[in-house]
Amino acid sequence: MSVKTVTVDRYVVDTLLGDLVGHDHRASSFLVYLHLATRLAAGRQRRVTASYADLGHGTGLSKSAVQAAVRNLKRRRLVRVERTSSTATPVYEVLRPWNR
Secondary structure, three states: OOOOOOOOOHHHHHHHHHHHHHHOOOHHHHHHHHHHHHHHHHHOOOOEEOOHHHHHHHHOOOHHHHHHHHHHHHHOOOEEEEOOOOOOOOEEEEOOHHHO
């Protein structure tokens, strides 16, 4: 198995970590954000399709914890989520509002 390196914006570790985990007490939101960001960076894509079960498996979180984390990330405008129908697998885009 080869090891791949991904680059994460310094803001994610220096600011977002403390904001989501320390201030909001939402460590699950940080884990989901980091998981999505690294999946996108590794594949050099702008969007990724993932079910709540996929995100739970990738982060070690329960489905309900992932759902709450995604709601929080959407509210904070850190991810954009699209679905073609109410039962479709979500498509995520990781947003970086600090890069504006």
